[in-house]
Amino acid sequence: MKKKSVIIDCDPGQDDAIAILLALASGEEIDLLGITTVAGNVPLALTESNARRICELAKRTDVKVYAGASRPLMRKLVTAEWIHGKSGLDGANLPDPTMPLQDQHAVDFIIDTCLAADDKSITICPIGPMTNVALAFMKEPAVIPKIAQIVCMGGAVKEYGNTTPAAEFNIYEDPQAAKIVLDAGIDFVMMPLDVTHKALVTVDRLKRLKDLNSPVGDVCDGMLDYFNRFDMTKYGFEGGPLHDPCTIAYLIDPTLFSGRKVHLDIEVISELTMGKTVADWWNVNDKEPNAFVCNDLNVEGFFDLLTERLGRLR
Numbered sequence: 001m002k003k004k005s006v007i008i009d010c011d012p013g014q015d016d017a018i019a020i021l022l023a024l025a026s027g028e029e030i031d032l033l034g035i036t037t038v039a040g041n042v043p044l045a046l047t048e049s050n051a052r053r054i055c056e057l058a059k060r061t062d063v064k065v066y067a068g069a070s071r072p073l074m075r076k077l078v079t080a081e082w083i084h085g086k087s088g089l090d091g092a093n094l095p096d097p098t099m100p101l102q103d104q105h106a107v108d109f110i111i112d113t114c115l116a117a118d119d120k121s122i123t124i125c126p127i128g129p130m131t132n133v134a135l136a137f138m139k140e141p142a143v144i145p146k147i148a149q150i151v152c153m154g155g156a157v158k159e160y161g162n163t164t165p166a167a168e169f170n171i172y173e174d175p176q177a178a179k180i181v182l183d184a185g186i187d188f189v190m191m192p193l194d195v196t197h198k199a200l201v202t203v204d205r206l207k208r209l210k211d212l213n214s215p216v217g218d219v220c221d222g223m224l225d226y227f228n229r230f231d232m233t234k235y236g237f238e239g240g241p242l243h244d245p246c247t248i249a250y251l252i253d254p255t256l257f258s259g260r261k262v263h264l265d266i267e268v269i270s271e272l273t274m275g276k277t278v279a280d281w282w283n284v285n286d287k288e289p290n291a292f293v294c295n296d297l298n299v300e301g302f303f304d305l306l307t308e309r310l311g312r313l314r
Helices: 014-024 044-057 106-115 131-139 141-146 169-173 175-182 203-210 215-234 245-252 299-310
Strands: 004-010 030-037 065-067 122-126 147-153 188-191 257-266 277-280 291-297
Touching: 004 014, 004 106, 004 245, 014 030, 014 044, 014 215, 014 245, 014 299, 030 044, 030 106, 030 245, 044 065, 044 215, 065 106, 106 122, 106 131, 106 141, 122 131, 122 245, 131 141, 131 175, 141 147, 147 175, 147 245, 169 175, 175 257, 188 245, 188 257, 203 215, 203 299, 215 299, 245 257, 245 291, 245 299, 291 299
Parallel strands: 004 030, 004 122, 030 065, 122 147, 147 188, 188 291
Antiparallel strands: 257 277, 257 291
């Protein structure tokens, strides 16, 4: 399997943090070109700081972190401190980062990195609102042919939304940006709530991370113990869902996931259903498929991969 050149665009967030750690522990499959941050789960000042905290936890201060958009393209910023805590990483108790934030804007980093690459050689993983990626596409459309694949976390197909009855948080936060990215015509893979709600951090799976007996394992245990509480209380789940790491696991081993190539669209007009991801699962509109939408995963295989990889970070 050829190593993928990857940009992670994120808004950490405990599950973003686990996704970053999984990528940092998977150098055989992933060449992490940089981490770009966006306002989402918490404001931008916290997401860029949290990304650096996680890199330092993994002893990867060589990874460059770039701050991007502080608000969605056309809507007011909506954050999710009620899930992630005031810091976005409540439960982690990590010190302030000492590694520098890069001076370059995240959008310009995406543009420059893509323009310097071969065609269809970059994979972008948006695991927060897609504002930075959409801005890069609008500012310099020449980046689009350079991108091999977009693998995003977002949306809900047969599942109900988790931010409104119709919409999942990342897409709802900036639906216009998500539609720009989807409509760019790049190979598009979406990890909606339909699949991520199956990747639950149960008590036993959390114990496996704690039993790594490492600083990374201890931080993951603290973060996810905090993160679990919301979904266990709100929805009666057996644990919190690891939404964002599904994208990185897909890059490492796509056979862990199953889904269907469908025509996908995103609602950007109706306030009632704003941000709804509409997947034509049965091809009733007879439109050309434009996205691979995942709806199932090998849960035990996913957690085996995650635990083994996080155990590499010492």
